[in-house]
Amino acid sequence: MVSMTVDLAGARLPNPLMTASGCAANGRELHRFFDVADLGAFVTKSVMLGARSGRGTPRMAETPSGMLNSIGLQGPGIDAFVDDDLAWLASVGARSLVSIAGSDSEEFAEVARRLRDSSSFGSVAGVEVNISCPNVANRGLVFACDPGSSSAVVSLVRSQLPAEVPIFAKLSPDVTDLVTIASACLEAGADGLTMVNTLLGMSIDIDTMRPHLGGVTGGLSGPAIRPVAVRAIWQVRSAMLTGRLPVAPIIGVGGVRTGHDALELVAAGASAVQVGTSTFNDPTAPVRVLRELEQLLEDKGIVAFTDVVGAAHPS
Amino acid sequence: MTSRPGSGVATVRAELVASRVVGAYQHLTLLAPEVADLARPGQFVALAVGGPTSATLLRRCFSIHRVTPDAREGGSGSGTVELVVADAGPGSRWLTQVPVQGEVDLIGPLGKPFPLPTEAVGCVLVGGGYGSAPLFWLAELLRERGCGVEIVLGAASRDRLFGAPQTSDDERASHGVTVTTDDGSQGVKGWVSDVLPEVMARADAQVVYACGPMAMLRSVSELAAAHGAVAQVAVEEAMACGVGVCMTCVMPVRSSDGTTKMVRSCVEGPTFRGDRVRWDAFVDGHAVVPADAVGAPVAAGGGGH
Ligand SMILES: Cc1cc2nc3c(=O)[nH]c(=O)nc-3n(C[C@H](O)[C@H](O)[C@H](O)COP(=O)(O)OP(=O)(O)OC[C@H]3O[C@@H](n4cnc5c(N)ncnc54)[C@H](O)[C@@H]3O)c2cc1C
Ligand SMILES: Cc1cc2nc3c(=O)[nH]c(=O)nc-3n(C[C@H](O)[C@H](O)[C@H](O)COP(=O)(O)O)c2cc1C
Ligand code: FES
Numbered sequence: 001m002v003s004m005t006v007d008l009a010g011a012r013l014p015n016p017l018m019t020a021s022g023c024a025a026n027g028r029e030l031h032r033f034f035d036v037a038d039l040g041a042f043v044t045k046s047v048m049l050g051a052r053s054g055r056g057t058p059r060m061a062e063t064p065s066g067m068l069n070s071i072g073l074q075g076p077g078i079d080a081f082v083d084d085d086l087a088w089l090a091s092v093g094a095r096s097l098v099s100i101a102g103s104d105s106e107e108f109a110e111v112a113r114r115l116r117d118s119s120s121f122g123s124v125a126g127v128e129v130n131i132s133c134p135n136v137a138n139r140g141l142v143f144a145c146d147p148g149s150s151s152a153v154v155s156l157v158r159s160q161l162p163a164e165v166p167i168f169a170k171l172s173p174d175v176t177d178l179v180t181i182a183s184a185c186l187e188a189g190a191d192g193l194t195m196v197n198t199l200l201g202m203s204i205d206i207d208t209m210r211p212h213l214g215g216v217t218g219g220l221s222g223p224a225i226r227p228v229a230v231r232a233i234w235q236v237r238s239a240m241l242t243g244r245l246p247v248a249p250i251i252g253v254g255g256v257r258t259g260h261d262a263l264e265l266v267a268a269g270a271s272a273v274q275v276g277t278s279t280f281n282d283p284t285a286p287v288r289v290l291r292e293l294e295q296l297l298e299d300k301g302i303v304a305f306t307d308v309v310g311a312a313h314p315s
Numbered sequence: 316m317t318s319r320p321g322s323g324v325a326t327v328r329a330e331l332v333a334s335r336v337v338g339a340y341q342h343l344t345l346l347a348p349e350v351a352d353l354a355r356p357g358q359f360v361a362l363a364v365g366g367p368t369s370a371t372l373l374r375r376c377f378s379i380h381r382v383t384p385d386a387r388e389g390g391s392g393s394g395t396v397e398l399v400v401a402d403a404g405p406g407s408r409w410l411t412q413v414p415v416q417g418e419v420d421l422i423g424p425l426g427k428p429f430p431l432p433t434e435a436v437g438c439v440l441v442g443g444g445y446g447s448a449p450l451f452w453l454a455e456l457l458r459e460r461g462c463g464v465e466i467v468l469g470a471a472s473r474d475r476l477f478g479a480p481q482t483s484d485d486e487r488a489s490h491g492v493t494v495t496t497d498d499g500s501q502g503v504k505g506w507v508s509d510v511l512p513e514v515m516a517r518a519d520a521q522v523v524y525a526c527g528p529m530a531m532l533r534s535v536s537e538l539a540a541a542h543g544a545v546a547q548v549a550v551e552e553a554m555a556c557g558v559g560v561c562m563t564c565v566m567p568v569r570s571s572d573g574t575t576k577m578v579r580s581c582v583e584g585p586t587f588r589g590d591r592v593r594w595d596a597f598v599d600g601h602a603v604v605p606a607d608a609v610g611a612p613v614a615a616g617g618g619g620h
Binding site for chain 2: 034
């Protein structure tokens with residue numbers, strides 16, 4: 001029996017497997033296929049302050065081993081989310097990692113405050129701060145592409161939440177120097193990092209000679225981006241091991257379809273793993289990957305999951 | 316893969332027991348007793364394509380043509396699910412080429428079935444192309460309830476009709492079926508909307524069920540409303556997951572309180588009341604977000620994925 005428990009900056013989880021934000025809705029749909037309380041944590045769709053319709057269609061384009069999406073952060077808003085979705089997740093015993101988003105740093109802070117004040121806050125294992133959305137106050141520049149904007153959001157969110165609830169900044173791989181952004185987030189009070197969000201991509205319909213997506217550009221995800229996730233995790237973990245960054249847990253996400261894929265992210269330095277787009281192919285993927293990972297570790301004679309975190313780095 | 320008991324949906328590796336060409340389509344029969352027992356007309360299944368290591372990750376959705384439920388008490392394992400598949404691209408082509416006895420990974424039944432009337436009323440069923448696939452099964456259930464049923468089938472050409480009478484014997488037996496083709500290669504030359512008013516009047520229709528291309532569903536909804544009938548339409552939006560977790564399949568639909576929301580057609584549909592769909596928001600088959608929709612972007616942009 002491999003011990004699969006993890007401690008992510010104070011969030012103690014029975015195992016390291018999670019859903020990925022936006023790839024699992026808010027629980028009920030996947031609960032038809034497996035018990036969402038079996039996951040280490042359930043990661044919710046990024047929620048903003050008010051209700052949002054998202055973008056027009058088409059919202060997706062299939063690409064080799066992946067897809068592009070331009071959903072536009074559709075959601076019910078934080079008040080409906082806590083009353084309805086979070087309460088439901090709590091009622092089935094799931095630990096939630098709640099993903100929050102905003103158009104400016106004040107919106108992030110307000111969403112965090114309302115989450116904290118909600119009656120189901122006790123079921124929240126942590127908060128994931130999705131800084132991969134455009135900052136209306138800063139010419140639409142994506143927060144996660146700018147250390148100043150990232151740091152402003154993280155510190156405001158941190159100030160709204162009790163110290164024992166860890167926050168994870170979710171980074172975009174579309175930057176020149178990921179370590180600089182990671183550093184800004186950790187210094188501003190992030191307890192950990194989630195890597196990576198989708199890569200910006202685009203597809204053109206050659207029949208109409210127009211962009212395929214209603215939103216013109218979209219986020220690329222799926223197994224096609226796994227090498228990018230592995231690289232990002234490796235770079236940031238290396239910076240931690242060489243003292244350029246404070247040591248903090250990394251949640252790996254990007255292209256995981258099997259236990260092998262998950263172990264690759266873990267060996268690069270991830271202390272937990274999220275499964276996103278692969279869930280569209282197999283709704284049970286997050287728990288299947290958990291079983292496969294557990295078996296793989298057992299076959300390798302490993303006794304504790306935490307022993308392989310960052311194992312690929314020279315010791 | 317599994318799913319939870321009582322969840323109303325099954326995930327199975329289904330054996331393909333028959334596969335035959337019908338006009339421009341491939342008619343697949345899959346052994347999937349769990350799905351057959353649960354399914355109702357209007358629901359669909361989501362199939363994985365290209366094999367277990369395929370680079371094509373997204374499932375393909377198909378309406379259930381009909382099911383043959385498990386015969387014996389407790390299930391003999393003989394229930395089947397039938398689909399009618401058009402070769403529309405690489406994924407659907409792969410499905411049409413699966414050999415008999417091959418396996419297909421299937422999730423279903425998904426979505427909301429067509430609501431059935433509680434009283435014996437006149438019904439007209441309209442199918443465009445392979446959109447007629449679920450209608451014959453629906454017709455059987457309606458007739459069992461004492462409803463009068465007329466069927467209108469339309470397609471671009473004869474080979475793209477599905478379920479239309481093929482021989483003059485068929486034609487005599489298929490009383491109540493009106494056929495239209497754009498090119499006049501079978502039935503009335505023209506569109507289903509050309510014959511629908513007359514058929515609705517003859518059937519004294521109170522409900523019109525339709526499945527087919529968006530433009531057809533819109534005109535059926537408008538004609539039904541003009542006749543004072545309720546339209547129930549099954550839509551076909553591009554779906555990445557089919558199970559309600561990705562938000563790709565949305566369309567603008569007015570709810571009973573009058574507000575328009577971008578709702579997921581895979582879980583809140585694929586069947587909708589025709590008068591609830593915001594047809595005005597569709598441009599070239601794609602939905603723009605109506606300005607009065609709940610949470611519509613106030614300024615250009617709207618960012619994020
Ligand atoms: C609820 C529902 C019921 C359907 N019922 C039937 C049926 O009974 N018979 C049938 O032949 N087809 C049906 N379709 C359409 C069928 O799903 C598509 O033709 C098929 O997915 C095309 O896949 P492809 O790989 O061949 O094409 P590609 O063009 O390579 O597909 C690329 C992507 O776009 C999506 N896509 C492409 N065309 C369509 C389309 N017309 N509708 C929705 N998504 C599309 C695919 O699912 C895939 O994700 C149905 C679709 C839906 C949503
Ligand atoms: C349809 C879709 C919607 C997404 N929505 C969100 C979101 O709301 N918030 C977020 O932080 N990430 C979102 N993501 C990104 C995923 O959480 C994940 O970071 C990314 O898809 C890479 O992982 P994957 O390759 O396993 O999918 C979304 C991804 C997809 C495909
Ligand atoms: S197809 Fe994913 S939500 Fe409908």
